[in-house]
Amino acid sequence: MRILIDMDGVISDFDGKFLKRWRERHPEKLYIPLEERTTFYVKESYPEELQPLVAEILLEPSFFRDMMPMAGAIQAMNEMNQMGLEVFICTSPLNAYRNCVLEKYEWVENYLGADWVNRIILTKDKTLVKGDYLIDDKPDITGMEAIPVWEHIVYDRPYNRDVNKRRLDWGNWKDILDFKST
Amino acid sequence: MRILIDMDGVISDFDGKFLKRWRERHPEKLYIPLEERTTFYVKESYPEELQPLVAEILLEPSFFRDMMPMAGAIQAMNEMNQMGLEVFICTSPLNAYRNCVLEKYEWVENYLGADWVNRIILTKDKTLVKGDYLIDDKPDITGMEAIPVWEHIVYDRPYNRDVNKRRLDWGNWKDILDFKST
Numbered sequence: 263m264r265i266l267i268d269m270d271g272v273i274s275d276f277d278g279k280f281l282k283r284w285r286e287r288h289p290e291k292l293y294i295p296l297e298e299r300t301t302f303y304v305k306e307s308y309p310e311e312l313q314p315l316v317a318e319i320l321l322e323p324s325f326f327r328d329m330m331p332m333a334g335a336i337q338a339m340n341e342m343n344q345m346g347l348e349v350f351i352c353t354s355p356l357n358a359y360r361n362c363v364l365e366k367y368e369w370v371e372n373y374l375g376a377d378w379v380n381r382i383i384l385t386k387d388k389t390l391v392k393g394d395y396l397i398d399d400k401p402d403i404t405g406m407e408a409i410p411v412w413e414h415i416v417y418d419r420p421y422n423r424d425v426n427k428r429r430l431d432w433g434n435w436k437d438i439l440d441f442k443s444t
Numbered sequence: 445m446r447i448l449i450d451m452d453g454v455i456s457d458f459d460g461k462f463l464k465r466w467r468e469r470h471p472e473k474l475y476i477p478l479e480e481r482t483t484f485y486v487k488e489s490y491p492e493e494l495q496p497l498v499a500e501i502l503l504e505p506s507f508f509r510d511m512m513p514m515a516g517a518i519q520a521m522n523e524m525n526q527m528g529l530e531v532f533i534c535t536s537p538l539n540a541y542r543n544c545v546l547e548k549y550e551w552v553e554n555y556l557g558a559d560w561v562n563r564i565i566l567t568k569d570k571t572l573v574k575g576d577y578l579i580d581d582k583p584d585i586t587g588m589e590a591i592p593v594w595e596h597i598v599y600d601r602p603y604n605r606d607v608n609k610r611r612l613d614w615g616n617w618k619d620i621l622d623f624k625s626t
Binding site for chain 2 (some may be wrong): 264323329347348350355357359360363364367379380381382383384385386387392393406409
């Protein structure tokens with residue numbers, strides 16, 4: 263059984279890092295806590311005049327490298343690995359790829375170890391990758407393949423609660439996944 | 445029809461860049477021209493005592509960014525694109541990923557343009573990617589999937605002449621590929 267796992271907002275705490283820096287840099291400006299986010303893209307939650315300031319934080323060096331892991335994520339991934347599941351990290355870089363591409367690799371090496379670096383798949387189109395499950399917080403995952411071979415399991419986040427798919431988090435993943443071929 | 449295309453030694457002139465720097469840095473040392481290379485990994489062609497010097501060149505900043513395109517590669521890729529083929533760049537970073545990961549993205553943006561950056565798939569395991577053909581100079585492409593869905597077409601290079609698979613180069617690709625579903 264092969265599980266593809268997204269990074270931002272699934273194993274790395276994108277929103278935690280963003281909100282911390284947002285508050286530090288712009289303590290006087292509108293602050294939208296994660297629980298009140300309704301859009302997948304953080305930038306789209308903020309009024310247009312604040313969006314360049316949001317982008318500035320996401321694009322600055324160290325933003326991707328310095329995210330904390332999501333609670334339970336590292337343990338879950340190591341456990342999956344020990345169970346004999348094939349686990350791959352399947353992640354899309356920002357269009358402004360300059361910092362995030364390398365920093366995603368550094369993050370994986372730092373928090374999961376060098377062996378996991380070989381399990382990174384960096385692609386804008388996840389529908390091209392073969393797996394049984396894709397665990398991802400993005401509501402809709404589209405690409406060249408109209409019907410991907412994997413089942414999209416939604417990683418539960420406030421901004422994707424209206425998505426009508428199976429969902430999990432690192433507290434309940436063992437109850438949600440069907441360990442079909444293991 | 446979807447074609448996955450490798451980078452180093454297929455669209456970017458890895459060996460040309462290496463040999464140029466090798467001669468510049470170590471004019472007095474053993475020089476193995478491309479035509480005499482028998483191993484896929486350049487480092488393995490050189491005696492053990494020279495291998496650290498080979499690695500030094502491959503790992504230095506700008507090595508991946510500064511490769512020239514292979515003759516005919518850019519034109520072939522644009523032509524494939526215009527023919528309506530789905531073309532993706534499917535490339536594996538070095539284990540020492542520090543410079544090559546970002547520089548591969550920069551190379552694609554520089555020589556093919558920003559749209560092509562979205563067609564990069566960076567993965568150590570190419571057997572997980574769905575396509576009809578994989579054009580790659582590496583003799584054996586292995587991974588989790590014992591039987592990948594694509595057909596491996598060998599990009600013709602001196603060091604892979606003993607491989608018994610269909611082979612092409614950017615001079616004859618239109619005669620080799622079967623444009624089956626287009």
